[in-house]
Amino acid sequence: xxxxxxxxxxxxxxxxxxxxxxxxxxxxxxxxxxxxxxxxxxxxxxxxxxxxxxxxxxxxxxxxxxxxxxxxxxxxxxxxxxxxxxxxxxxxxxxxxxxxxxxxxxxxxxxxxxxxxxxxxxxxxxxxxxxxxxxxxxxxxxxxxxxxxxxxxxxxxxxxxxxxxxxxxxxxxxxxxxxxxxxxxxxxxxxxxxxxxxxxxxxxxxxxxxxxxxxxxxxxxxxxxxxxxxxxxxxxxxxxxxxxxxxxxxxxxxxxxxxxxxxxxxxxxxxxxxxxxxxxxxxxxxxxxxxxxxxxxxxxxxxxxxxxxxxxxxxxxxxxxxx
Amino acid sequence: xxxxxxxxxxxxxxxxxxxxxxxxxxxxxxxxxxxxxxxxxxxxxxxxxxxxxxxxxxxxxxxxxxxxxxxxxxxxxxxxxxxxxxxxxxxxxxxxxxxxxxxxxxxxxxxxxxxxxxxxxxxxxxxxxxxxxxxxxxxxxxxxxxxxxxxxxxxxxxxxxxxxxxxxxxxxxxxxxxxxxxxxxxxxxxxxxxxxxxxxxxxxxxxxxxxxxxxxxxxxxxxxxxxxxxxxxxxxxxxxxxxxxxxxxxxxxxxxxxxxxxxxxxxxxxxxxxxxxxxxxxxxxxxxxxxxxxxxxxxxxxxxxxxxxxxxxxxxxxxxxxx
Numbered sequence: 001x002x003x004x005x006x007x008x009x010x011x012x013x014x015x016x017x018x019x020x021x022x023x024x025x026x027x028x029x030x031x032x033x034x035x036x037x038x039x040x041x042x043x044x045x046x047x048x049x050x051x052x053x054x055x056x057x058x059x060x061x062x063x064x065x066x067x068x069x070x071x072x073x074x075x076x077x078x079x080x081x082x083x084x085x086x087x088x089x090x091x092x093x094x095x096x097x098x099x100x101x102x103x104x105x106x107x108x109x110x111x112x113x114x115x116x117x118x119x120x121x122x123x124x125x126x127x128x129x130x131x132x133x134x135x136x137x138x139x140x141x142x143x144x145x146x147x148x149x150x151x152x153x154x155x156x157x158x159x160x161x162x163x164x165x166x167x168x169x170x171x172x173x174x175x176x177x178x179x180x181x182x183x184x185x186x187x188x189x190x191x192x193x194x195x196x197x198x199x200x201x202x203x204x205x206x207x208x209x210x211x212x213x214x215x216x217x218x219x220x221x222x223x224x225x226x227x228x229x230x231x232x233x234x235x236x237x238x239x240x241x242x243x244x245x246x247x248x249x250x251x252x253x254x255x256x257x258x259x260x261x262x263x264x265x266x267x268x269x270x271x272x273x274x275x276x277x278x279x280x281x282x283x284x285x286x287x288x289x290x291x292x293x294x295x296x297x298x299x300x301x302x303x304x305x306x307x308x309x310x311x312x313x314x315x316x317x318x319x320x321x322x323x
Numbered sequence: 324x325x326x327x328x329x330x331x332x333x334x335x336x337x338x339x340x341x342x343x344x345x346x347x348x349x350x351x352x353x354x355x356x357x358x359x360x361x362x363x364x365x366x367x368x369x370x371x372x373x374x375x376x377x378x379x380x381x382x383x384x385x386x387x388x389x390x391x392x393x394x395x396x397x398x399x400x401x402x403x404x405x406x407x408x409x410x411x412x413x414x415x416x417x418x419x420x421x422x423x424x425x426x427x428x429x430x431x432x433x434x435x436x437x438x439x440x441x442x443x444x445x446x447x448x449x450x451x452x453x454x455x456x457x458x459x460x461x462x463x464x465x466x467x468x469x470x471x472x473x474x475x476x477x478x479x480x481x482x483x484x485x486x487x488x489x490x491x492x493x494x495x496x497x498x499x500x501x502x503x504x505x506x507x508x509x510x511x512x513x514x515x516x517x518x519x520x521x522x523x524x525x526x527x528x529x530x531x532x533x534x535x536x537x538x539x540x541x542x543x544x545x546x547x548x549x550x551x552x553x554x555x556x557x558x559x560x561x562x563x564x565x566x567x568x569x570x571x572x573x574x575x576x577x578x579x580x581x582x583x584x585x586x587x588x589x590x591x592x593x594x595x596x597x598x599x600x601x602x603x604x605x606x607x608x609x610x611x612x613x614x615x616x617x618x619x620x621x622x623x624x625x626x627x628x629x630x631x632x633x634x635x636x637x638x639x640x641x642x643x644x645x646x
Contacts, residue, residue, distance in 0.1 A: 065469060125335065131479040145579070149472065156581030157456040158617030167575035168609045244494070252572075253579050254489035256468070258479030269453070286491045288502060290399065294481030 003067035006319075007105075008121075008311030009048060010072045011035060016048060019308035020059070023067065023316065025125065029059055029065040030184040030308065040090050045097070066107040066124060070314035071097065072114035072307045078159050079112045085159075110318045115162060116153045118302075119146025119312030122263050123314040126301035131260040135253065136300065137164060138266035139246075139275075143186040146310075147257075153314075164253060165190070169245040191221035191268055197238045198224045208234035225271040237308035240278055247282025254287050254295040265300030272299065326390035329642075330428075331444075331634030332371060333395045333437060334358060336412040339371060340473060342631035343382070346390065346639065348448065352382055353631065363413050368420070372427035389430040393637030394420065395437035395630045401482050402435045410484075433641045434579065438477045438485060440633030442469025442623075445586050447636040449624035454583040458576065459623065460487060461589035462569075462598075466509040469633075470580075476637075488513070492568040512569040514544035514591055520561045521547045531557035548594040563601055570605025577610050577618040588623030 005028065010017040012035060019030040033051045036043040056063065059077050075087025082098025084090075119128075119136035127133040132151040138144045143165030147154040155161055165186035167178050174183020175196070187193050198219045202210035209232040213223050227235035243312040250262050262283070268275060276299055302309055326336025328351065333340040335358060343355040345634040356374045359366040379386065398410025407413075442451075451457040455474040461467045466488030466515075470477040478484055488509035489502050497506020498519070510516050521542045525533035532555040536546050542636035550558035573585050585606070591598060599622055607621050625632055 131480070147579070149477070154472070154580075157583045158581050158596040159530070160611075160613045160617070161579065161581040163578040163581075163611050163614060166595065166611050167578050168571050171571055171609075181609065181611070192332065248491050248494055249575075252575060255490050256470070256484065256576050257477075257580070258481050258484040258486075260480045282518075286494075288483075288486050288489050288504070290481065290483045293485060294479075294483070 002065070004065045004066050005061060005103055005242055006145045006312045006315040007052065007069035008115070008117075008313075008315070009069055010112075010311060011044070011090065012074065012305030017304060017308050018048070018052065019305065019312065020055070020061065021312040021316075023308075023320065025312075025316075027305075027309075029055055029307070031055060035090070037091065041092060044090075045101045045104045048101060061137055063106050064280035065260035066105075068108040068110065068319035069101070069105060069316035070117065070311035070318070071101065071109060071111045072117035072311050073097065073111060074114045077111055077113045077159060079116075079155060080151075082109070083112050084111070084244060107313075110314050111221050112153065112310075112314055113146065113162075114307055115144040116155065116312060117148040118148070118265060119148050119263075119310065120153055120313045121301055121302055121306040121309030121311075122265065123148050125309050126306060127263045127298050128261055132263040133257070133259040134263055135162075135164070135186070135250075135251070135259050136263045136265055137255070139190060139268035140266040142235070143191060144266075145188045146193075147259075149257075149259075162227060164249060167249050167252070180214070185245060185249045187243045189249075193223040194238060195219050196222050196269075197241060198235070201234045201238050205234050206214055208232055210234050210238075221268055222270075228282045239274070242274065243278035244282045247279050248286050250279075250297065251283050251286035251291075254283075254291050258291050259295055263297060263300050263302050264297065265302075269300050269303075279305060285291070325388070327639040328384060329390050329532045329635045330392035331440075331631035331636075331638070332392055333398065333440070333630030333634060334367070335437075336360070336535065340627060340631050341371070341375065341378070342628065342635065343378070343384065343589065344635040344639075346643065348635075348639075349630075350628075352378055353628070354378060356415070360414065363487075364415060364418055366415070368427045373503050375428060381508070384558045386429050389428075391431040391433065391638035391642035392428060393426070393440065393634035393641070394424065394432060394434045395440035395634050396420065396434060397437045397616060399432055399483060400436045401435070402439075402476075402478060404433050405432070407434070410454045431638075431642050435476065435633075436469065436485075437630055437635055438467040438469040439478065440469070441588060441629035441638060442471050442586075442633065443476055443636045444625055444629040444631070444633030445588065445623055446471050446474070448632050449629060450586045450621050451584050454559055454578070456582040457584040457586055458485075458487070458573075458580070458582050459586045459588055459629075462513060462587060462591035463589040464513060464515055467589075468515045470549050470582075472580075472582075482614065487572060490575070492572055508572045512565045512572075517544040517547050517561060517565045517591075518542050520564060524561050528557050531555055533557050533561075544591055545593075548597050551593070562597070565599065566601035567605045570602050571609050573602075573607035573616075573620065574606050575607075577614050581614050582618055584622050585618060585620045588619065588625075588629055592623050592626075
């Protein structure tokens with residue numbers, strides 16, 4: 001029977017998102033399951049497979065109609081070998097996920113880093129449509145990125161490209177980063193970094209909304225953006241600082257790579273213009289004239305669907321007839 | 324008659340270097356002429372052509388044996404259109420060099436930015452042999468770079484990639500750069516930047532060799548490296564600062580692109596280990612563990628021949644049968 005569908009899988013620390021796409025790129029079904037964090041190496045392929053089989057049944061799709069699946073994993077992945085070298089979030093090491101999952105599912109599986117696939121998803125169906133060179137930056141607990149050059153995922157000579165979260169932006173007086181270095185972008189412009197800056201700044205001004213909030217509960221990056229939108233000056237100072245260093249890091253990357261888009265996704269992207277406007281200002285200040293004529297900062301469009309969409313794109317690319 | 328040779332041309336502001344290579348990649352002849360800076364758009368193709376014809380005659384090479392030429396130009400070049408958009412050094416704007424030179428020479432001509440070709444030259448015959456992903460950084464009056472990814476010149480979406488000289492490394496208190504921004508890498512780690520830092524530091528310590536030299540004549544970056552090698556502490560402080568910010572910029576670039584080599588060329592590379600050792604220290608401090616397992620800083624090997632070698636490589640690549 002002719003192959004008619006591909007499957008995108010986005011494995012996260014909390015939930016595993018999945019979606020079935022037609023070969024023409026239409027999303028047919030979308031669902032999620034909890035990620036089992038005990039014995040993940042054994043449970044992951046089985047849990048995914050059971051859930052996929054159930055959904056295929058619901059949609060009256062036969063296994064033989066499935067072309068392939070593309071899986072995104074948060075961590076260091078050797079895409080060409082179908083292997084997860086390490087995923088701290090999932091507790092996986094040197095884990096040959098592709099053949100294991102292939103055996104359970106009964107159709108081919110390819111795998112990549114989750115940010116690479118989110119970048120590919122935004123290129124295929126989201127903010128990066130019609131361009132060939134883009135960097136997708138995910139702002140969440142950490143700062144990650146996926147790079148597409150000439151329409152292809154760029155993985156770097158050692159499959160570890162895209163570590164924009166660990167560029168040094170504060171060579172002096174930077175905070176320690178979980179990578180072991182100091183002053184990494186991630187220590188300032190991630191959700192965690194923004195919350196940390198907010199706590200520091202709130203203590204300096206006990207009249208600020210941030211200080212009131214902080215006395216009630218743990219401050220979050222969302223609190224900071226909301227307080228800024230409500231006119232709180234301390235919150236504005238924090239957002240300015242976070243977007244200044246993100247703007248410098250993105251402009252520096254653009255000065256070297258000159259992509260067409262720098263697409264901002266991840267949880268913080270929900271702040272929308274409150275984030276993108278100060279970011280654009282700093283980006284434009286530090287990007288060369290000739291670079292920024294081409295390279296633009298913009299918001300992601302697919303939200304949580306970017307990963308599964310990119311997974312389906314990779315499956316189609318690796319196993320489709322026309323690619 | 325079978326094509327047997329390619330020509331590499333490296334047009335600089337002072338001299339134009341040329342070399343003939345066999346198709347197997349052996350350098351057969353190498354020479355240089357002065358670059359005529361008056362009426363360059365008219366004189367450049369004619370001067371090059373006269374000199375090439377004379378050399379071909381000397382070596383008893385017939386024009387019909389020439390496969391093609393590759394030309395490097397300092398400036399913004401549209402390689403696929405054979406056009407120089409602007410070269411401040413040569414005083415050229417929107418200049419269709421490839422067809423003009425082709426007409427004079429009588430064989431096909433391709434053109435690219437000079438740093439891109441130097442990068443390609445080092446990959447073909449120099450420090451980048453056997454790797455596919457490298458960044459060639461040229462440290463001279465300014466700081467430029469050429470990028471090779473997957474063995475191909477990477478030009479960026481708007482043909483202006485590689486502007487590593489204009490990444491912002493000092494967001495606060497940086498010196499003005501000729502690009503219009505402040506705190507660019509070029510203001511610190513170029514020959515000009517190092518000479519400027521040396522003057523500033525020499526004034527702070529009138530017992531230093533640098534101060535003695537400065538009273539006699541204009542300080543150069545070479546003076547700084549030599550004085551450091553002779554034990555001058557002020558010179559060491561200047562080199563440390565220049566290599567610290569170069570190390571950060573290279574590590575940040577490597578964290579995103581993960582090339583195999585970051586190759587240091589240009590006039591300053593003559594300082595050899597006096598430059599590369601402090602640079603490596605700072606690079607390794609700011610590069611992620613997983614990145615620096617693959618990405619290494621090293622010195623260029625071809626010196627002034629990198630550009631003509633890369634020009635020949637491009638000609639062979641564009642017009643050769645096997646490429």
